[in-house]
Amino acid sequence: MSHSALVLCLLFITISSNLAIAIKKEKRPPQTLSRGWGDDITWVQTYEEGLFHTQKSNKPLMVIHHLEDCQYCQALKKVFAQNKEIQEMAQNNFIMLNLMHETTDKNLSPDGQYVPRIMFVDPSLTVRADITGRYSNRLYTYEPQDLPLLLDNMKKALKLLKTEL
Numbered sequence: 001m002s003h004s005a006l007v008l009c010l011l012f013i014t015i016s017s018n019l020a021i022a023i024k025k026e027k028r029p030p031q032t033l034s035r036g037w038g039d040d041i042t043w044v045q046t047y048e049e050g051l052f053h054t055q056k057s058n059k060p061l062m063v064i065h066h067l068e069d070c071q072y073c074q075a076l077k078k079v080f081a082q083n084k085e086i087q088e089m090a091q092n093n094f095i096m097l098n099l100m101h102e103t104t105d106k107n108l109s110p111d112g113q114y115v116p117r118i119m120f121v122d123p124s125l126t127v128r129a130d131i132t133g134r135y136s137n138r139l140y141t142y143e144p145q146d147l148p149l150l151l152d153n154m155k156k157a158l159k160l161l162k163t164e165l
Contacts (some may be wrong), residue, residue, distance in 0.1 A: 034055060037064060037098050038081050041091045047105065050097040052125050054164040060120040060157045062106060064098040072114045072143065079144040086147065087155050111139050118142055118150065131156055 023119040032045035044050040047063070054061040066073035080086060090096050102109065108119055109126040117140045120128040131153045133146060142150050 003125075033098075035066075035068075035098055035100070036077050036081060038087050038090060038096075040087065040097050044095060047097060047099070047103040050095050050125050051121065051125055053095045054121060055125065057094050058123045058161075059093060060123065060128075060161055061097060062154070062157070063103075063119050063121065064096075065100075065102070065108075065117040065119075066098060066115050070115050072141075075144050076116045076142055078149055080150075083147055083151075085140055086151055086154065089151070089158075093158055094154070095138045099102065114141065116139055116141055118153075120153070122157070123162055128157060128160070133161075136137075 032039060033045055034041060037043075046052055050061045050063065053059075066077065070076075088125050102113055105127070107129070109117070110127075110129050117138075118133075120131050123129055129139075133142050133153075135141055135148055
């Protein structure tokens with residue numbers, strides 16, 4: 001009798017722990033490459049993949065450097081994801097990459113490694129250091145109120161591409 005009770009008790013513990021694990025997994029939102037920057041945008045996973053696709057498609061690469069625990073990144077991400085014009089342009093005209101770590105290409109951090117930082121790379125694999133934000137101490141950072149400037153800079157990256165063809 002005690003052997004049956006022990007087996008029944010172990011079976012109950014096993015089932016309840018597996019159920020708890022399954023419930024925990026269901027509550028977590030799925031992780032996508034967008035990381036909240038725009039779920040309808042096709043995102044590349046690595047810088048190298050982005051460079052490959054930018055050459056192949058002849059579209060500029062837009063690289064967003066950010067961190068999950070950065071309040072400035074979170075604020076920029078929110079307005080970026082809500083702006084229909086930026087989302088449409090990113091989806092249709094750019095190869096998109098968002099990174100939460102630095103790359104080995106030091107050209108992507110010409111004035112330091114800070115976040116948020118947005119840079120553009122053209123299909124000739126040239127980092128467009130000439131496309132900057134409005135701050136002289138952090139040339140490639142944008143704040144939520146800078147979205148019109150970011151939109152203009154996205155258009156500038158596309159215009160430069162057309163003039164170089």
